[in-house]
Amino acid sequence: MSLEKVKQVKKDRFFRVWDILVYGAVAAVVIVLFTVFVFTGSGGKLAAVNVNYDGKPAFSCDLTDGSYEIFMPENIAVRQEGDILTVMFCIDGGSLSVPEGYNVISVDLARRSVSVTESDCSNRRDCVHTPAMTDTNGIIICTPHRLEIVPVGEESIGGTRPVG
Amino acid sequence: MIKKIALSVLAAFAALSFALSGCGGSELGEPSRYRRNYFVFGTSGTLILDDYFNTDERRGRAVAAGKEVADMLTGYEALFSAAQSTSDVARFNAAAAGSAVELSKTVYDVLSLALDVYEETGGFYNAGVYYSVDLYGFGVRPEGTGMPYDREDPYTELPADEYVEAFRELSACFGQTELYSEGGRYYAVKPGDTVKVGGAEYSLAIDLSGIAKGYAVDEVDRYIDGLGYGYGSFSFGMSSVAVNKARAMESGEWYLTFRDPRGSVSDYYMATDAADIAVSTSGDYENYYMIDGVRYCHIIDPFTGSPINNGMVTASCLGGTAAEDDARTTAVMAMGLDRAIEYINSAAVKEQGLKLSFVYLNSRGEYLLVTNIPEGEYSVLNENYIPASRLDENGDVVFTGAK
Numbered sequence: 001m002s003l004e005k006v007k008q009v010k011k012d013r014f015f016r017v018w019d020i021l022v023y024g025a026v027a028a029v030v031i032v033l034f035t036v037f038v039f040t041g042s043g044g045k046l047a048a049v050n051v052n053y054d055g056k057p058a059f060s061c062d063l064t065d066g067s068y069e070i071f072m073p074e075n076i077a078v079r080q081e082g083d084i085l086t087v088m089f090c091i092d093g094g095s096l097s098v099p100e101g102y103n104v105i106s107v108d109l110a111r112r113s114v115s116v117t118e119s120d121c122s123n124r125r126d127c128v129h130t131p132a133m134t135d136t137n138g139i140i141i142c143t144p145h146r147l148e149i150v151p152v153g154e155e156s157i158g159g160t161r162p163v164g
Numbered sequence: 165m166i167k168k169i170a171l172s173v174l175a176a177f178a179a180l181s182f183a184l185s186g187c188g189g190s191e192l193g194e195p196s197r198y199r200r201n202y203f204v205f206g207t208s209g210t211l212i213l214d215d216y217f218n219t220d221e222r223r224g225r226a227v228a229a230g231k232e233v234a235d236m237l238t239g240y241e242a243l244f245s246a247a248q249s250t251s252d253v254a255r256f257n258a259a260a261a262g263s264a265v266e267l268s269k270t271v272y273d274v275l276s277l278a279l280d281v282y283e284e285t286g287g288f289y290n291a292g293v294y295y296s297v298d299l300y301g302f303g304v305r306p307e308g309t310g311m312p313y314d315r316e317d318p319y320t321e322l323p324a325d326e327y328v329e330a331f332r333e334l335s336a337c338f339g340q341t342e343l344y345s346e347g348g349r350y351y352a353v354k355p356g357d358t359v360k361v362g363g364a365e366y367s368l369a370i371d372l373s374g375i376a377k378g379y380a381v382d383e384v385d386r387y388i389d390g391l392g393y394g395y396g397s398f399s400f401g402m403s404s405v406a407v408n409k410a411r412a413m414e415s416g417e418w419y420l421t422f423r424d425p426r427g428s429v430s431d432y433y434m435a436t437d438a439a440d441i442a443v444s445t446s447g448d449y450e451n452y453y454m455i456d457g458v459r460y461c462h463i464i465d466p467f468t469g470s471p472i473n474n475g476m477v478t479a480s481c482l483g484g485t486a487a488e489d490d491a492r493t494t495a496v497m498a499m500g501l502d503r504a505i506e507y508i509n510s511a512a513v514k515e516q517g518l519k520l521s522f523v524y525l526n527s528r529g530e531y532l533l534v535t536n537i538p539e540g541e542y543s544v545l546n547e548n549y550i551p552a553s554r555l556d557e558n559g560d561v562v563f564t565g566a567k
Contacts, residue, residue: 052201054203055201055202055203123452123453123454124449126429129428129429129430130428130429130430131430139199139201139210141208143206143207143208143401146203148203148208150199157195157196157197157214157411157412158412159410159411159413159417159418159419160418160419160421161397161405161407161410161418161419161420161421162420162421162423162432163402163403163405163420163421163422163443163445164402164421164422164423164424164432164445164447164478164480
């Protein structure tokens with residue numbers, strides 16, 4: 001760069017008016033994009049859960065108002081303490097009182113989350129180690145007990161597929 | 165100056181249009197996910213359809229597809245389940261040695277496939293290990309059925325050696341099973357071999373559960389393809405999966421994350437991108453028990469008659485059909501390190517373009533990842549898993565780790 005060019009650059013103002021307008025327009029677009037993606041995306045908040053045993057409905061709970069319904073009274077017992085519903089489940093031939101062949105499902109109405117906290121299904125107890133369900137993308141399955149906890153609500157589309 | 169203003173306005177308008185169109189502002193509305201779960205074959209199947217379900221008609225079509233899939237799966241279970249005494253498999257198992265058993269076309273086809281993979285893998289996939297699987301407590305039988313080798317607690321007490329050896333010997337005749345069709349009917353002829361042990365005589369019995377699940381995955385995948393659902397997947401658990409395209413990804417490829425065999429169900433050790441493909445995995449972590457610090461898993465080495473104990477931890481296969489892949493990954497687990505690499509480098513695997521990976525636990529306690537997926541096409545998600553292979557100029561896998 002020649003000496004004259006350097007002097008010219010030093011003399012020039014850092015921003016010209018129309019430069020600022022262009023930058024302003026770009027900033028406006030960024031703000032619009034942010035708003036569109038963050039505030040209008042399908043959030044998929046957990047509204048309700050269904051608990052199915054052997055493919056049939058066993059229990060359902062509406063997390064928005066705390067109401068619930070038991071479809072298999074021999075297999076399901078519910079205890080409520082504050083915002084926490086403790087749902088005891090047992091398989092056919094198991095026992096709710098011993099307990100045997102069981103899963104304990106914790107429903108947190110305040111946090112709108114559902115998880116399995118205890119089970120005697122297997123050594124690995126995958127259902128217990130599955131992260132708490134907090135949106136409509138999750139599902140908790142206890143294969144040995146043929147138990148599934150399925151979210152209810154609009155489900156957003158993900159592109160990740162666990163295998164293995 | 166006017167040019168500058170025009171350009172900035174144009175850029176802002178284009179960006180805004182792009183943002184809005186990306187959010188699905190078409191007349192079809194937002195795409196969403198239809199999911200239905202099934203309990204069959206003793207596990208959970210999941211159908212996922214990612215599409216536009218903004219009208220009752222579109223929703224109704226998805227629900228009808230989900231119902232049809234349920235009927236298909238119930239039908240397959242009735243044919244393949246060893247727990248149902250009326251199933252084709254249970255009838256084959258109960259038939260006398262050397263007799264011909266009439267099968268449905270479906271079971272005939274799957275048994276034919278099982279025999280093909282038996283050949284391809286040098287006998288390491290062997291559907292004739294039914295009694296060995298049952299002996300170690302992993303079998304499925306009609307309810308209330310007792311066997312002479314039953315133990316009070318099969319998960320703390322190992323079976324007697326004489327049974328292990330007898331059932332190993334019996335499984336070796338699986339390759340002699342003959343298939344034929346006549347007048348539109350399908351038959352399998354059981355080998356004439358029998359073994360006597362513990363005062364009882366046994367003829368060949370087959371366990372098609374793994375390959376049958378894969379077959380069901382293939383058939384459901386074909387069915388949803390035929391309905392025009394190009395985005396979605398069908399799977400049994402995480403071990404047998406057929407994916408179409410991923411609507412959420414610009415490339416259309418799913419980000420496939422492979423389960424960490426020593427972690428929880430939500431931990432992963434490897435990932436790769438793929439679409440329109442079948443993926444199957446076998447592992448020593450799915451169904452196992454420990455006795456005196458030794459892991460006994462449900463995968464039987466047909467050449468020992470016992471659960472594998474060769475350092476193989478998990479194996480996955482992408483490509484081909486889910487049915488074949490289920491059988492192949494079982495075989496790779498049984499092969500052990502050296503034979504598994506030989507198999508990956510075989511013409512059969514190369515010609516079909518299969519992507520095979522496995523994890524091997526070496527004598528130093530290292531989990532080594534061996535794969536024919538080229539570097540850069542997969543990523544390791546957990547540092548406990550060490551890549552221990554490279555591809556040579558012929559595309560052959562070369563093991564670079566310590567045994």
